[in-house]
Amino acid sequence: MPASTPTRPHPHPHPLAVAARLVMLALVAVLTVLATDGAGQLWWVALLAAAGLPALLAPQHRLLGPLSRVAEAVVLGLAASQVAAVGTTGAAAYGLGASAVLPYLAVPVTVTALRRRFVEGAVLLGVTATTLVVCGVVTRVDGVRQLTQPGYLAVCAQWLLLAGLGLYTASVLHQLMRVRGEGKPQPYAEATRLLTQLRTVARQLPGATLDPGGISEHLLEELRTVARADRAAVLSASGGGRLVVLAQVGAERVDWETTLDADSAIADAWASQQPQTAARSQARSHCGGDVSALIVPLAAGVRTVGLVVLEADAPQAYPPPVVSRVTALTGPAALRLEAALLFDEVRSLATNEERQRLAREIHDGVAQELVMVGYGIDNALATVHDDTEETAESLRTLRQEVTRVITELRLSLFELRSEVDRHGGLAAAIAEYARTVGASGGLRVHLSLDESTARLPAATEAELLRIAQEAVTNARKHAGAANLWVTCEVDPPYAQIEVSDDGHGIADQRPDGRYGLAIMAERAERIRGRLEIRPRQPSGTTVAVVVGSSPRRDNVRGSAAAAAAEGE
Numbered sequence: 001m002p003a004s005t006p007t008r009p010h011p012h013p014h015p016l017a018v019a020a021r022l023v024m025l026a027l028v029a030v031l032t033v034l035a036t037d038g039a040g041q042l043w044w045v046a047l048l049a050a051a052g053l054p055a056l057l058a059p060q061h062r063l064l065g066p067l068s069r070v071a072e073a074v075v076l077g078l079a080a081s082q083v084a085a086v087g088t089t090g091a092a093a094y095g096l097g098a099s100a101v102l103p104y105l106a107v108p109v110t111v112t113a114l115r116r117r118f119v120e121g122a123v124l125l126g127v128t129a130t131t132l133v134v135c136g137v138v139t140r141v142d143g144v145r146q147l148t149q150p151g152y153l154a155v156c157a158q159w160l161l162l163a164g165l166g167l168y169t170a171s172v173l174h175q176l177m178r179v180r181g182e183g184k185p186q187p188y189a190e191a192t193r194l195l196t197q198l199r200t201v202a203r204q205l206p207g208a209t210l211d212p213g214g215i216s217e218h219l220l221e222e223l224r225t226v227a228r229a230d231r232a233a234v235l236s237a238s239g240g241g242r243l244v245v246l247a248q249v250g251a252e253r254v255d256w257e258t259t260l261d262a263d264s265a266i267a268d269a270w271a272s273q274q275p276q277t278a279a280r281s282q283a284r285s286h287c288g289g290d291v292s293a294l295i296v297p298l299a300a301g302v303r304t305v306g307l308v309v310l311e312a313d314a315p316q317a318y319p320p321p322v323v324s325r326v327t328a329l330t331g332p333a334a335l336r337l338e339a340a341l342l343f344d345e346v347r348s349l350a351t352n353e354e355r356q357r358l359a360r361e362i363h364d365g366v367a368q369e370l371v372m373v374g375y376g377i378d379n380a381l382a383t384v385h386d387d388t389e390e391t392a393e394s395l396r397t398l399r400q401e402v403t404r405v406i407t408e409l410r411l412s413l414f415e416l417r418s419e420v421d422r423h424g425g426l427a428a429a430i431a432e433y434a435r436t437v438g439a440s441g442g443l444r445v446h447l448s449l450d451e452s453t454a455r456l457p458a459a460t461e462a463e464l465l466r467i468a469q470e471a472v473t474n475a476r477k478h479a480g481a482a483n484l485w486v487t488c489e490v491d492p493p494y495a496q497i498e499v500s501d502d503g504h505g506i507a508d509q510r511p512d513g514r515y516g517l518a519i520m521a522e523r524a525e526r527i528r529g530r531l532e533i534r535p536r537q538p539s540g541t542t543v544a545v546v547v548g549s550s551p552r553r554d555n556v557r558g559s560a561a562a563a564a565a566e567g568e
Helices: 015-036 043-057 064-085 089-094 096-100 102-114 118-138 150-182 187-204 212-223 265-272 320-364 366-383 389-417 426-441 458-478 511-526 551-567
Strands: 231-239 242-249 276-278 292-300 303-312 444-451 483-491 494-501 529-535 541-547
Touching: 015 043, 015 064, 015 096, 015 102, 043 064, 043 102, 064 096, 064 102, 064 118, 064 150, 096 102, 096 150, 102 118, 102 150, 118 150, 212 231, 212 242, 212 303, 212 320, 231 320, 265 276, 265 292, 265 303, 292 320, 303 320, 320 458, 366 389, 426 444, 426 458, 426 483, 458 483, 458 494, 458 511, 458 529, 458 541, 511 529, 511 541
Parallel strands: 444 483
Antiparallel strands: 231 242, 231 303, 276 292, 292 303, 483 494, 494 541, 529 541
16 A cells, blocks of 8 residues: 655744744833832743744644644733732732733734634633633732732723724724625726736746746756655646646656546645655556655645656655755745746637637638639539630639638638647647648648657647648648658657658748748747758658657667766
């Protein structure tokens, strides 16, 4: 059975929380010395500091934080009663010495208000009030119960009312802000504002990049400096309950577990938003042996944007100190990755909307008009006299031209509407397009498809599909080819698409064909890919786009280097 245990990193104390407690403790210490004419009661201040230490060091802990704040409230009530009882003669007689300690009540109440735990704040006030009443009944000053002293009652009531009023005000302000946030702003004005901010922020980023792949690769490089990783990857959601590989490192080909409904530490980390350690590999292709795996979710607020998977071929490779160092790096990286993924999503939505708009305009405009022209030509041919053969021939030629234009428009519509299906994959989309275009252009299409179960990011798949479409279209329009070879190899984060023809090459291509090559180069650069255009022997052209580096090729290079080293 796999050992999967959640690991919680201990957050560092917030500087403001530390400063607030230190200031209030110092104030209470000074007031206590003044109220008692000595330092004999300062041990209550030390006890308050000890009671609040767990809440300061582990504010997010489900038990330590609330229990520590309750302990502060109890110690505060005991300290207020004791300082009031042993104060100077006049203060002790009237119970006014409690005012030296009760200002500290602002610390636990304010912390609960900032964390929006208003019920817990009310409970703390109740605990403090109960402690003050019990101590007032038990404690006697000059033979009189402390609770009967008007000064003691006035001071306690004053500070409890002030703390309660502050807590109630914070609750009302929170409700008002939430109601205001739920108002519906003008969608386009809000979208414009957000996109403008995104553009400004993107220009200020280091390297001005919002590329998920580049951010993921940089994160893996940083993580390998603080933790051992024989294999590592950054995964992100793609819809349909599956993950895609944004980047990975390691000499071997890894087929990672990308299904979120499987029984795996990856699925547990995604669901719980907590780091997971396991004693088995999270790769389907692993051969066995001692393995340690660490899966750290990349969470931005309440949203999980990705996962980091680290694996080492050794037992117990990720103890808590290593996990803490890893999570210290993944926290800021989650925000960067979320921004990049959102930017990609916005760009994809804008691109899809533009393609759909163009498709509708062409279908409802030029295409319909050309169809009507074709019908008019058919009518003219049906009524032409036999002695007007030249006119008929011209009409036939025009009819052929109109048919060609309509075919081109239909193919353009098909290209605009073609998308990578969530379940079909990139290879299936490219194959469908090549078959359709090849059939319309009289080309024999030869397909070679090799696609793993893992998926590339949606934006990368979309760009690779458009590059393949442009290459196939160029071969049909300008190459004068009879055969078309399409090769698709996908092994995320690596992918290679290759389109070859046996035409007359690119030297005689029309200008619009070269414009298409420029568009392909821009698309390849956008996804950090490499576009290669080379002649094919004995005739024709090969267009290839490569994204990432192939694990298989790396293995071959590694084996060759090892053999060369042994030979020396």
